[in-house]
Amino acid sequence: MSDPLATNLLGLPYLAAAQAQKHVTHNEALRSLDALVQLAVADATLTDPPGSPAEGDRYIVATAATGAWAGHASDIAAYVDGAWAFFTPLAGWLAFDAGSSSVLVFDGSGWESVGEFLGVIEQLGINAVADATNRLAVGSNAVLFAGIEAADGGTGDIRFVVNKETDGDTASLLFQSGFSGRAEVGLAGDTDLVFKVSPNGADWVESIRIDKDTGLPAILYDNAVSGLTADTVQDAIDEVEAGKQAALGFAPREVLAANRTYYVRTDGSDGNNGLTDNSGGAFASISKAVAVVSALDLSIYSVTIQVRDGTYSEGVITLGQLIGSGTVTIRGNTATPANVTLNPTSSYAFLVLANGWTVDSVRFHKASGTAISAFRGYACYATVANCHFGAGFTYAHLLVDALSYFLLSGAIVVSGSCPRFANVSLNGLLSKVSSATVTMSGSPAFSVAFVVATTGGIVSLGGAATVTGAATGKRYDASLNAVITYSSGVASLPGDVAGSTTTGGQAA
Known part of the structure; x- marks a missing residue:
């Protein structure tokens, strides 16, 4: 049951009618506000009080605390007037942890980072509206992705992974103009790398296909004026070469039947x-x-x-x-x-x-x-x-x-x-x-x-x-x-x- 002589959330004491020494009660409320408003703590991992705290220092008491902090796990410990004052948080309180440079949230049983608290974000829009199809939407004139440098604990590398569930699905980069497709590069319906273009977003022409097994490219060939039947550059070369050999009377290649x-x-x-x-x-x-x-x-x-x-x-x-x-x-x-x-x-x-x-x-x-x-x-x-x-x-x-x-x-x-x-x-x-x-x-x-x-x-x-x-x-x-x-x-x-x-x- 809440205390009728204090506020419901922060427990700040009320001034009672005809109360003597009202300044004592008022100052106690100010100390509580000073400790809890714009909450920022020096650390959230200590189980023992620091040896030489300064006036106004605040900490989140870690689990299994000892000494003056015993029994105050997850409380806010504020060093005020030479002694520790403890404040029990409510679910939803936020605190900046200077020790880890992160924002923490109290979920009713313990403190955790805001990122961990949020968990999986199903949709995210950055200056744009995300939807069920475009679960990540970004509106920007430029986008930068940079690898984490070795000095910051990374490798300096960065790799983009575009994964599809099955070979028959699509994993590609689609380039649009006015939200109408004009070019696509990737694995479009199979596992060969293809380059496609479109004049209108509906009709697509496959310009280059690189075979996943051989690594050889098939490049589109326009045979409208050449009189050839070939549809790819390599086939056109082979067709021309075959014609040259026939015109010169070359015999077919000898096919080996043994080493x-x-x-x-x-x-x-x-x-x-x-x-x-x-x-x-x-x-x-x-x-x-x-x-x-x-x-x-x-x-x-x-x-x-x-x-x-x-x-x-x-x-x-x-x-x-x-x-x-x-x-x-x-x-x-x-x-x-x-x-x-x-x-x-x-x-x-x-x-x-x-x-x-x-x-x-x-x-x-x-x-x-x-x-x-x-x-x-x-x-x-x-x-x-x-x-x-x-x-x-x-x-x-x-x-x-x-x-x-x-x-x-x-x-x-x-x-x-x-x-x-x-x-x-x-x-x-x-x-x-x-x-x-x-x-x-x-x-x-x-x-x-x-x-x-x-x-x-x-x-x-x-x-x-x-x-x-x-x-x-x-x-x-x-x-x-x-x-x-x-x-x-x-x-x-x-x-x-x-x-x-x-x-x-x-x-x-």
Whole structure:
């Protein structure tokens, strides 16, 4: 039952008629108001009173309090006139907790943060009206989302996740003009990434579809004036190419029915068919063997180009698109890779433009003059196994560009100085199998760095202590959101100068 001589909510004492010393009662009410109005407490987690409180200090008494606070859990403890005064809160009271920099609410049994008290917010409108469809609505000229920095306990990362329940649902970004759809990007009814546009919000044209399994894009093609039947750019290219071959009288590709080996020898001839391992049957150049293999339909079979001992001075050997699911391996001397030397006569020894190629057990060395790189890839997947990298290259032994993926396998030996052993850029990836080794021979010098990764490139050298040997120059250089990792730590990579990271680059 409430006290008839005090207010119902804060318990402030009334002044009674003919009461003596009215100032005492009035001052008591003022003290209570001073303690409870604009309520802000120093802490809400203490169970023991502080040792030296100041006049006016306020606290929320935590559970299992002791000493002068015993029996006052959840009460407001105010230090007034050298003693503790306690006030029992009612449900709905709010208090600012300076200790946690948060607003607390009393729910009738205990204090909790306002966020926890509110729980799940089913709709939220910020300068806009939310509804059952648009449960979050924001009206703003700009919206900023920023990752929590490491100094504040975060990672610095930020990722937007748009999830749909089933493959047949839609998860997309819809761009509108006057609340009428004009463009959509996302997973629209399946799991391929699609780009669609519309002139009116009702009629939609699918411009680009990227297949979820192959990663290959199908780009819309307007065949109205070309006379072709193709609906995509790739189909149009294939249709034109087929027409050119037919017009030139080209025979259909040979389709392999079994694995095949071609031979290359210094005493061979490019007039041979390459199918026998002697001077009368083998090719004289790797380029010829590559051209012959590129004209095949591999079907499900694989081809080996067996290169015998010797030095092969050739221009750029372009490893282009293969037909079929088979692979091609250019193989030198597996016992002594240095016995098969590729001496490029132009910018690159190998330029890789398609998936499925492996170069195994050869030596790259520019005998005179210079070349840019021994092995360059562009938008491809290739394997480099048991190869030796010598001198004469002005940019990098390995140049991994534009979404290329190079896999190092076997025993890699680096003996020639070069600005970089590997340069990985434009979201390229250089990795190695865990058992592979990369060994420095003769302390080569790297004037830029042993490995360089930039513009989203990734270098991942797995396997403990498998990159060994002495070298001079910087160990690594990671920049522009590129990443370099080595299981033994990047500080143990070859070189005598510490590596560096700049502009979002990471190394570990």
